[in-house]
Amino acid sequence: AKGDPAKAQQIVTTVCVACHAADGNSVVPANPKLAGQIPEYIAKQLTDFKSGARKNPIMFGMAAALSPEDMKNLGAFFGEKKAASGSAKDPALAAAGQKLFKGGNQSSGVPACAACHGPSGSGIPAQFPRLAGQHADYILAQLTTFRSGERANDGAKMMRVIASKMTDQEMKAVSEYISGL
Ligand code: HEM
Ligand code: HEM
The missing domain is CATH 1.10.760.10 (Cytochrome c-like domain)
Structure with a gap:
């Protein structure tokens, strides 16, 4: 129910x-x-x-x-609350993040985030969370704990694999982009 x-x-x-x-x-x-x-x-x-x-x-x-x-x-x-729209502070960084979000990184095997979190980052029920407009600091912190293995609940398995392939710079850029969605 x-x-x-x-x-x-x-x-x-x-x-x-x-x-x-x-x-x-x-x-x-x-x-x-x-x-x-x-x-x-x-x-x-x-x-x-x-x-x-x-x-x-x-x-x-x-x-x-x-x-x-x-x-x-x-x-x-x-x-059911309306999400406030976000705003990215660094447009150049956000542009790099957009590329990764929509297309991934083929050479390192990072998939497009949009595939699971939706093209606009609003999430896909019931398993894939909304990311759009989230604080960049929080997103970056979560990517870091996925990569270190600290966030290890069962739902985090896919994200641990993905984050293990991401560079620090990719994490920063995609967090900045997401914060502005
Ligand atoms: C969760 C980012 C790609 C599946 C998350 C969270 C972040 C994130 C920050 C935590 C959200 C929160 O705590 O509110 C990203 C980024 C991606 C990406 C930046 C691209 C580089 C994907 C892909 C999949 C996926 C391709 C599916 C194959 C999930 C799932 C969760 C999640 C299932 C929930 C984890 C849980 O239940 O604890 N993602 N994601 N993500 N992501 Fe991704
Ligand atoms: C994370 C719900 C009270 C501080 C979260 C998350 C949920 C949640 C669902 C995970 C969000 C995500 O994965 O995107 C709630 C509910 C509360 C509550 C329903 C009331 C019953 C509080 C309070 C504080 C707090 C009172 C501060 C004292 C935090 C922090 C995180 C968090 C810092 C991030 C944790 C991390 O970095 O992994 N909360 N929360 N919450 N909440 Fe709460």
């Missing part, structure tokens, strides 16, 4: 609001935007934070108190 956003309202306004903003459009670069995110992806990440499969000390504490039903409701709540 689908989650009920109304049932998540109280948790959001007492807990999540502090870091992710009431409408999911966090302005803090390390705190991911949740607005417009794929609901099933949100619920799955919360499950993984709670079990410790995705390691993060802050979100481990937050997810500990949530039931599977809360997680579904929270996914529905943030999923």
Whole structure:
């Protein structure tokens, strides 16, 4: 069954609001935007934070108190919020990132991000998260933890392979591009 956003309202306004903003459009670069995110992806990440499969000390504490039903409701709540449009700060870097996002890097075997995250980065239900407009700092941090193996929940398998083939410069460029989508 689908989650009920109304049932998540109280948790959001007492807990999540502090870091992710009431409408999911966090302005803090390390705190991911949740607005417009794929609901099933949100619920799955919360499950993984709670079990410790995705390691993060802050979100481990937050997810500990949530039931599977809360997680579904929270996914529905943030999923239906309108994502604020992003803005890239460095157009030249973003242009290099666009090339990788749309076409990948054939010589090193990095696939096009668009294949799984959608041509405009808005994600593909239920498995592939929205990236569009996300903070560049957060995207870069996730790519780094995929590559180091620190983000090792089951859903991260594909991303670990992909990130292992990416250079630092490619990570920076694609993060910049994504932040402006
Ligand atoms: C990450 C949900 C409360 C800080 C996340 C993610 C979700 C989430 C789904 C993963 C996003 C993604 O993969 O794109 C929630 C919900 C909350 C809540 C539903 C309320 C119940 C908080 C609070 C804080 C916080 C209160 C700050 C004290 C963070 C940070 C990350 C994160 C720093 C990034 C973790 C990382 O780098 O891997 N949150 N959150 N969250 N959240 Fe929360
Ligand atoms: C997650 C970036 C290509 C499948 C993510 C995340 C980032 C990312 C930053 C984490 C999102 C978040 O925490 O909110 C990229 C980039 C790509 C790329 C820059 C191109 C270089 C792909 C491709 C696939 C894919 C080609 C499919 C074969 C996934 C999946 C997740 C994910 C399944 C969710 C991981 C989980 O459940 O923990 N990607 N991606 N990505 N990506 Fe990609």
